Amino acid sequence: QLQLQESGPGLVKTSETLSLACSVSGGSISSSGYYWDWIRQPPGKGLEWIGSIYHSGGTYYNPSLKSRVTISVDRSKTQFSLKLSSVTAADTAVYYCARHQAFCTKTSCYPTYYYGMDVWGQGTTVIVSS
């Protein structure tokens, strides 16, 4: 059974870079046909998609965060990571990592949520404060 676990500092100073990791266990992060996702939820608010990375390294980012976000995969550590730069109080949230299966035709694979995000981490709270 695939499991995901977020880790990282719970407190980040304003204007600094938020760095989180998501450890993958019970399965391979290099499995073909899967995207690895970051989603966040500000206190008392709804879910916001941050970005996704394909097993081969291709990335998709939320346009509103794109200039500040980097998602990468570290296969040696079986984890993927999120970096969000120049953070402000508006970045305070619970950050979740998740996985979704790509929609593949005979020739290509696409990141659309055809099969949904079927595995989620428990989430980690990040507070941004000066």
Place this chain on the structure above:
Amino acid sequence: QSVLTQPPSASGTPGQRVAISCSGSRSNIGSNAVNWYQQLPGTSPKLLIYTNNQRPSGVPDRFSGSKSGTSASLAISGLQSEDEADYYCAAWDDSLNGGVFGGGTKLTVL
């Protein structure tokens, strides 16, 4: 302001049927599959419906999904107290080239 529009709240009594709507546009719901997630208080979201109307293993058949044009709906029949949660719709948006969520609907079982 979320790209997908959901009512902020819904309610029903035990045994009743409730429906939660999700409205989008041609670039998201109109072109791609819709998923629904259930988030119980203090927990991570859980996939409830994928590909518009498919239930993952273990999800009771009281939960059903449908899609028509640029709108989707989640129906819960035989409402139970443990269904009290936040529900979110989601889809891929071809214009944004990214995922989009609804603002969430808080379901109260009276």
